[in-house]
Amino acid sequence: MVMLAAAALCLLYYLLISAAMRKWNSTFAGFWPGAGAVCLAGHMAVTWGPRRLALTVWCLFLIALFVFAAVELLILTGMREEGGDDCPVILVLGAQIRGRAVTVSLRRRLDRAAAWLERHPGGRVIVSGGRGKGEEITEAAAMAAYLEERGIDRERILLEDASTTTWENLLFSKRYIEDADGPVGIVTNNFHMYRAKAYARRAGYRDPRGLPAPCGRVLFLNYMTREFFAVWKMWIARKQVSGR
Incomplete structure (x- = not known):
């Protein structure tokens, strides 16, 4: 019954995402029907399969659940607010835009950055992101325009407009930072912060500070x-x- 309930919950969550986003193919949403199908197959194997198969399925299910929980706990630890009052510069990681308009997820990052810039009039911001599929301009240009609409002086905004991944966001933006050994604020959505800071340290940032933006419930x-x-x-x- 546990796996059958999990299958039903996966399907219900997919329907909830589709209703909230008003489309059936939102980012990663297709995972949930697939996960539901796997859980349903597991339920059938446990219920009607031989005992050895049932034990194997249960072991795999519990191992997967444990590994998932362990990694999710690490991701959760990266969400804490670390404070950026002593940061001379913050870096906003890019996300998909539609045409020239920022998406909700990216807007949350930019609002977080704008609030910091308003409190720190001497600080600067790097907006990072190139141009992807379906984007009329670079993500950096759209982000800069949004911040200017929020009243941020254009001279305080630095554009890194060549990156296409989180790793490139951090690596390419480093050239705009005078002292990567000092504190640098990293602005992204809370769920993304653990990976962003890991890439930052790998790129040579000695003191990345997490400034997480919220995510829709x-x-x-x-x-x-x-x-x-x-x-x-x-x-x-x-x-x-x-290993090479």
Whole structure:
């Protein structure tokens, strides 16, 4: 019954995401019907399969649950506010835009950055992001325009407009930072902060400070689950590089 309930919850959550976003193909949303199908298959194997198969399925289910919980706990630890009052510069990581307009997720990052800039009139901000599919301008240009609309002086905004990944956001933006050994504020959504800071340290930032922006409640679990796979991809890529 546990796996059958899990299958039903996965399907219900997919429907909730679709209703909230008003489309069926939101980012990573397709994972949930797939996960529901796997749970349903597991339920059938446990219920009608031979005892050995049932035990194998239960072991795999519990191992996967344990690994998922352990990684999610690490992601949660990265969400804490670390304070950036002594940071001379903050870095806002890019996210998808639609045409020229920032998305809700990116707007939350920019609002977080604007609030910091208003409290620290001597501080500067780097907006980082190139141009991707379906984007009429670079993410950096859209981010800069949004901050200017919020009343931030253009002279305080530095644009890094060549990056296409989180790793490149951090690596390419470093050239705009006078002292990467000092504190640098990293602005991104809370679920993304653990990975962002890990990449920052790998890129040579000695003191990255997390300035997390919120995430919508409905999509929080969806993005947290996506981050589970993104973190594993980051770890595996590092292992492959170090093993050469």
